[in-house]
Amino acid sequence: MRTRKSETELPRFGEAEALRLDAADPGHRHLFHVPPADGGRHPESAYLAGNSLGLQPRATRDELLADLDAWGRLGVEGHLEAERPWLPYHELLTAPAARLVGALPTETVVMNSLTVNLHLLMVSFYRPTGTRTRIVIEDSAFPSDSYAVRSQARFHGLDPDTTVVRLTPRPGEDTLRTEDVTAFLAAEGDTVALVMLGGVNYLTGELMDIPAITAAGRAAGAVVGWDLAHAAGNVPLSLHEWDVDFAAWCSYKYLNSGPGALGGVFVHERHHGEPDLPRFEGWWSTAAATRFEMTPVSRPPSTVEAWQISNPPIFSMGPVRTSLELFDSVGMPALRDRSLRLTGYLERLLDEVTADRPLTVITPRDPGRRGCQLSVRLGEGSARELTKRLRYEHGVIADAREPDVVRFAPVPLYSTYHDCWRVADALAATVGRAG
Missing domain, CATH: 3.40.640.10 (Type I PLP-dependent aspartate aminotransferase-like (Major domain))
Known part of the structure; x- marks a missing residue:
């Protein structure tokens, strides 16, 4: 894995577009405690590990x-x-x-x-x-x-x-x-x-x-x-x-x-x-x-x-x-609808990142054949080491399944489009282009 040398190497995801989508389709993030970010420029983590452990609802305590x-x-x-x-x-x-x-x-x-x-x-x-x-x-x-x-x-x-x-x-x-x-x-x-x-x-x-x-x-x-x-x-x-x-x-x-x-x-x-x-x-x-x-x-x-x-x-x-x-x-029909939109958005971002990097999305592309998870297989390096870098350098929390799969779960209750944008941004910054 190689870190990029210049900000200009980042794909043009469009952070403003992610924020616009969040304003139009906000979800229920305010009902949950979101861990603070360990790295990067954002106060909260982009938490995409709800398929391993969900976040704590504020009402629970x-x-x-x-x-x-x-x-x-x-x-x-x-x-x-x-x-x-x-x-x-x-x-x-x-x-x-x-x-x-x-x-x-x-x-x-x-x-x-x-x-x-x-x-x-x-x-x-x-x-x-x-x-x-x-x-x-x-x-x-x-x-x-x-x-x-x-x-x-x-x-x-x-x-x-x-x-x-x-x-x-x-x-x-x-x-x-x-x-x-x-x-x-x-x-x-x-x-x-x-x-x-x-x-x-x-x-x-x-x-x-x-x-x-x-x-x-x-x-x-x-x-x-x-x-x-x-x-x-x-x-x-x-x-x-x-x-x-x-x-x-x-x-x-x-x-x-x-x-x-x-x-x-x-x-x-x-x-x-x-x-x-x-x-x-x-x-x-x-x-x-x-x-x-x-x-x-x-x-x-x-x-x-x-x-x-x-x-x-x-x-x-x-x-x-x-x-x-x-x-x-909230209701499962509404959550499923938002899940399809959110996961589809992350998929489009990952398509751009993985196009010229040693990364492959192994989750089915058909939205009807998946839940709110996209799994990425690494062509080189350790999944655990990548998730550490995502967390400590970019404040992105994902889940590693060794040796070579990283799982991202944009949970419709609390994940945001901006979280998805941060995932793509962090991957582009952390994983060098192939060749």
Whole structure:
């Protein structure tokens, strides 16, 4: 990588144009805390790492302190007497979470963390039998998903190297084609017990065709689940309508609920109350109306709440509730529309930067096949070293995925067109032209 020698080498992006677009299409940046810039001439960071950790909503602190104050004032009585009573607290999150992912309230619950939830769901929905044993994931799945499915295979006495099928793009391509996934399921689906892909790929930003792949998997006789870590709060979802069997997501990325925040679970209503479906249980798995009878045998409800185990952590639920209220207020259709405009603008800027530099955008160009992320592959140098320079020299915060991918996520809630302009400006200043 070489630093440019002259300001005249910068492409003519037009900072004034970025500022004009922000005035016309402002988003909701004022509702969030934006980290200060470590470098450059701007007071705030251009924060494009919301696909790794979302920014803190300004409302979160006061809402969380109110829950803490209830504990201080009421002690144990806060379970029933707090302004937001703790006993049914998780129910405050159910309806907005259901709206976010396109589900019925009875199909949606906020609990645990993402990989814990995936394991709890696979206890129920990965049931290998006979020759139908394989688990299908994408080759570029997030490592925790790979670890989870491999450990599930071992748990059932199977060899993970032959049980887990990792679908790869065609030679010379970076993303999966829907027709290749569905063709595999049509040809070999009778050996597949579970399809579990990422709704939006964490590395490339590709939005998978969830309804088409779900239909193909179920037609092949497999159960179809989705990891929506990079999809929830990023793209519109209709899990119930798409006939998805199950899904899980986290809330610390696009849902801005804080590091390690609670995740969410969807189980289609057709699976509710199935008597032969195995499931781990705990105190919160039994029906709420009979929970305090303290009986030795669980009586689970015919809803997704049967998959709950422990009583909910109130101080972890508060930030999720605050965030979901924000999504309800703004609405996913409006956010998706702004996402398309903002990501498209960044793409046009990156086209100019990458034209004569050793950089390649590997995210699909079709706006319908991506969320609010553009991933750039470096032809030389380290992704981590580049993101350090972007941050400390230009105040641009992006995310490195070693060895050679840098991810930029213009999040429609709080990112700006000027942030996008700063990304392009910083890349042009930091990465030397090819040749």
